[in-house]
Amino acid sequence: MRVAVVGAGGWGEHHARIFSRREDTELVAVVGRTPDRTRARADKYGTTPYTDLDLMLERERPELITVCLPNEEHYEVTLKLVHTGIPLLVEKPLVFDLAEADTLLNDAGGNFFAINFNHRYAEPVQRAKALIDAGELGDLIFATWRFGGEANHGNSPHANLIETQCHGFDMLEHLVGPISAVSAHMTNKTYGAFSTIALALDFENRAVGTMLGTYDSSYAYPDTQHIEINGTEGRLVIHDTVRALTFSKPGDPVEQRWHSTYFDDESRTFAATFDRHVDALLQSLKAGNPPPVPAEAGRRALQLAHAAIESHKTGRRVST
Structure with a gap:
């Protein structure tokens, strides 16, 4: 499964780590805002850096996108990605505003839309x-x-x-x-x-x-x-x-x-709770089932x- 990670920050490294090392996924891109930091993250995990989200979507055609951005800057990027229809895993919090949360969930419809309550x-x-x-x-x-x-x-x-x-x-x-x-x-x-x-x-x-x-x-x-x-x-x-x-x-x-x-x-490793969540998430996605922790949990x-x-x-x- 082709996976792109949007976000090159601290916890975003665990996104890159997990999907670059699994046998059933290929990390095809890391998307960030800072060129040097994004390139360093992509080089570390053997993938391609992007600072242009649209260009990444056009070139890489990921089958799953994960998002790990600063806490108060989730909405615009998540909304853009929701509209692609590509299965999506986002970090908590979903957003800070309930109206924005409702827009994301409404626009996602029945698409695979998960949140990481690891x-x-x-x-x-x-x-x-x-x-x-x-x-x-x-x-x-x-x-x-x-x-x-x-x-x-x-x-x-x-x-x-x-x-x-x-x-x-x-x-x-x-x-x-x-x-x-x-x-x-x-x-x-x-x-x-x-x-x-x-x-x-x-x-x-x-x-x-x-x-x-x-x-x-x-x-x-x-x-x-x-x-x-x-x-x-x-x-x-x-x-x-x-x-x-x-x-x-x-x-x-x-x-x-x-x-x-x-x-x-x-x-005993906190980061491994995310690995375990990804195990369950990919199993559900491959089987055509809803996410084990749906984005609705973030709205709740x-x-x-x-x-x-x-x-x-x-x-x-x-x-x-």
Whole structure:
């Protein structure tokens, strides 16, 4: 399968790495805005650099395009690519504006349009999902998401909420179920943007939850990413997305713990969660099935973020 990568930035390197090394894909192009940087990326992965998107589309005729651009600059390029009808994988966030999200989804129609919520493919997350689906936690009662590190400054005052905590919205709904209402508190005390947010959540299944997301912390701290889910029959905790999963039963002081083994480097590597997502994505694409994580999931995370913004502005609980 002929694959083109649009974006020559930091995480975009993982796009190039994955599709240049798979036996079932050929990386035919890297598209960037800066000629020297784009050429260096293309040279590293043995492909052709382009700074002209139209020229790349004409010459290379890719069968899949992946997009990894600066967080607040997704819309115009994504819309252009949606109109080509070529299968598309985009990085989160989908966009910052709900009307733009709706335009992208409407114009894509039934075309293959995926978003990279790669946290779903971490080994602890997949094991947690299996425990929940098997009923090992009983009825789910409450869930907690905490995630934060150093600031990623942007133009939007809600950059942390939309571009980073979108993983939290997606993960909690993936594991617990649809969120039905949001109540929000936010602070902009450090550098002017709402860099730390605290949310209270209601789920449709009558569970409750909390989210704490921040750009006023550090990714060096242990458990900077932490998910806890409690049910009537058990409790699980996901540590730092890929590091470990613990599972406990009521009244039992001995917990079960999964961690990657000595030779299992792949499952302890955060970047490998993207490789796993690509495995599932290509399998679906080749079979003519919808994406395993459709772009609609990006729109849903954005909807929840906008509900949190409305709650903070009005001081009210907002239905989602």
